[in-house]
Amino acid sequence: MKRNPYFSQLSPSYLFSEIKDRVQRMHEHHPHISLINLSLGNTSEPLGCSTADALCQAATDLKNPSSHTGYGPEGGLLILREAICNTIYHNAVSPDEIFVSDGAKSDISRLQLLIGPMTHVAVQDPSYPAYAESCRLGRSSDPSFFSYLPSPLFSKPLLCTVPDNAVLFLCSPNNPTGEVFTHAELETLISHARRHQQIIVYDTAYQAFIQGDYPRSIYEIHGAEEVAIEIGSFSKMAGFCGLRLGWTAIPHALRYTDGQRINPDFCRLVATVFNGASLLSQQGGIQVLSLEGQKECQRQIDLYRKNTHLLQTALVQKKISVSGGRHAPFLWVKTEHKNSWDAFDFFLEKMGIVVCPGVGFGPLGEGHIRICGFGNPASVAEAASRIDRL
Ligand code: PLP
Numbered sequence: 001m002k003r004n005p006y007f008s009q010l011s012p013s014y015l016f017s018e019i020k021d022r023v024q025r026m027h028e029h030h031p032h033i034s035l036i037n038l039s040l041g042n043t044s045e046p047l048g049c050s051t052a053d054a055l056c057q058a059a060t061d062l063k064n065p066s067s068h069t070g071y072g073p074e075g076g077l078l079i080l081r082e083a084i085c086n087t088i089y090h091n092a093v094s095p096d097e098i099f100v101s102d103g104a105k106s107d108i109s110r111l112q113l114l115i116g117p118m119t120h121v122a123v124q125d126p127s128y129p130a131y132a133e134s135c136r137l138g139r140s141s142d143p144s145f146f147s148y149l150p151s152p153l154f155s156k157p158l159l160c161t162v163p164d165n166a167v168l169f170l171c172s173p174n175n176p177t178g179e180v181f182t183h184a185e186l187e188t189l190i191s192h193a194r195r196h197q198q199i200i201v202y203d204t205a206y207q208a209f210i211q212g213d214y215p216r217s218i219y220e221i222h223g224a225e226e227v228a229i230e231i232g233s234f235s236k237m238a239g240f241c242g243l244r245l246g247w248t249a250i251p252h253a254l255r256y257t258d259g260q261r262i263n264p265d266f267c268r269l270v271a272t273v274f275n276g277a278s279l280l281s282q283q284g285g286i287q288v289l290s291l292e293g294q295k296e297c298q299r300q301i302d303l304y305r306k307n308t309h310l311l312q313t314a315l316v317q318k319k320i321s322v323s324g325g326r327h328a329p330f331l332w333v334k335t336e337h338k339n340s341w342d343a344f345d346f347f348l349e350k351m352g353i354v355v356c357p358g359v360g361f362g363p364l365g366e367g368h369i370r371i372c373g374f375g376n377p378a379s380v381a382e383a384a385s386r387i388d389r390l
Contacts, residue, residue, distance in 0.1 A: 009136040015129055015360035016040065022344070023354055035348070036383045038311070038372045039356040041175060041330075043239040045303060045376075048296025051238065051287045058283035072276045075267065076100020076247070080282050083289040084247055088207075088232060092219045097251050097263065099270050100285075102277045104205050104233040104246040108169075109134045111201060111229065111248070114262070114269055120144065120166035124151040126176055126361035126368075128203065131169040150364055151177065159189070164196045165257050171203040173210060176361045176370035177332045178324025180214045186221045193227040197257050200228040205246075206328040208237040208301055214327065225251035229262075234281075236329075238288040238297050245281040304329040307380040308373025314384040315371075329373035332358070343369045351386040 019039050026035065047055075061067040075081070081095035101107045108130050115121065117139040123131045125148035132148075139145050149158065151174065162168060170189070172181040181189070193200050202218040210216055218224045230249040234240035254262045287293045308329045315322045321334040333355075335343035340357035347353045347369065358368030373380065 004137075006137050006139070009141045010133055015356070018360075019344075019354065019356065022348065026348055033352045035352045035354055036375070036379045036386075037354040038375055038380070038383060039354045039370075040374070041236065041372055042374055043236060043241050043300070043304075044374050045239055045300045047239050047284075048288070048293060048300070050290070050292045050296060051284050054287035055243075055280055055284045058280045062279070069279060072279050072282065074271045074274060074276045076277060077279070077282050077286070080286050080289075081247075083286055084232070087289040087294070089217060089219060089249070092217070093225075093249050093251065097249050099248045099250065099266060100277050100282060101246045101248060101274070102244040102281070103235060104203060104231045105130050106244075106274075107231050107246060107248045108201075108203070109137075110269065110273065111231075112138045113273065114266055115167050117145070120147070120163045121169065122147045122149045122162045122166055123169045123362070124149055124171060124174065125363060126151060126174075126358060126365035127169070127171050128175045128205075129360055129362075131171075131201075131203075132362065135169075148362055148364070151179065159192050162196070162198065165198065166196075167199045167201060168193070169201045169203070171205070172215075173206040173328035175206065175328065176324075176330050176356065176358060176365065176368075178326065178328040178330045180210055180327040183213075183215055183221065186215055186218060186224070190218070190221055190223050190227055194223060198227065199254070199262075200224075201231065202228050203231045205231070205233040206236055207232070208297060209305070209329060210327045219249070219251075225253040227254070229254065234285055234288060237301075238285075238293070239300055240281065240284070240288075243278070243281045243284060245277055245285045303377065304373045307375060307377060310380055310384045311371055311373060311387070314387040318387060318390060325373070331371040331373070333369045333371060335367055335369055338367075340366055340369060351383075351390060353383050353386060 080100055081098040084098050085091055085093050085095055112134050121135045135146055207216045218228045218230055233246040250263045250266045252263050308325045312325045312331055322331050324330050324332040340359040344355055344357040347355045356370040358365030
């Protein structure tokens, strides 16, 4: 077999592998230093009790011959799809427009199969690296097929650089900057997309962290159902990073440039490449979306917010330029006079804190690092006091 030539378009090592290697080297050379990892967007709080109980019950059901089930429906259990429509979308979306998945990241890749190799894809810069990486793996990175869009991207001239019929990957709240789109900004983006027959893929993995009057879903904006696919995740909302559960919404009103509907194609694609999300995770997800489950999630989110605030205060006191932190558990730190990886090494060597180099999120991330508010409160407090002692 010949190597897929698109592998050579990926950066030599995926961001988090390079971080792991550097941390490993630090461990080997300084085994006595206890490192605090604030680099990964990995939840640290245990599952809510009622959700854990629902998972145990689902396992018990699978153990009994009378309640055992094999494969579930590829698009997800109807009761979960209904709960997503109810709780997340306030019924602005219907259950047959929801496709339950094993996480947002898998759906980002599956969407590349839907988009195909000949459509131009534009990705916010900086943003979650999976958009650009999954894009590069399946298509030429020639500028006629791929471009970065500097973020924030609300100016019309900037949007006009994206060709007609293109797909735009947007993320709100943005990972890594924590920026969130306003209603007015989304209206601009949607009307621009309608005029230019573009499709927006809107990733809401951190929507549960949004505070104040900002859209939690693109479907809050009139007309979005004609131009937008939305990706959601249970990972950060409910601590499902390891359990794996997410969804993609493909409204019936969404059409290709030739007028055909996109939803049936995604349905076909899911049936071809996926046998559905784990039934255990789905039962957990149903509980997460109940009143009790949502209260448990809120407690976790409040804790991550406190963590983020503590770190932000420590950085601000050191006169370090920092943004984000309000709508996502991320602090976006400007690394004066240092490039991202030098700043990464500085935090690692001087404070034993592992951060994420901003350049891993796109070229405009250079000169920044991302610090996460996930982590148990004791280690976050220790990180804050290390920053304080700097
Ligand atoms: N989308 C964004 C913006 C993310 O930051 C992440 C993970 O960090 C994901 C999606 C992945 O979500 P999941 O765990 O559901 O695959």
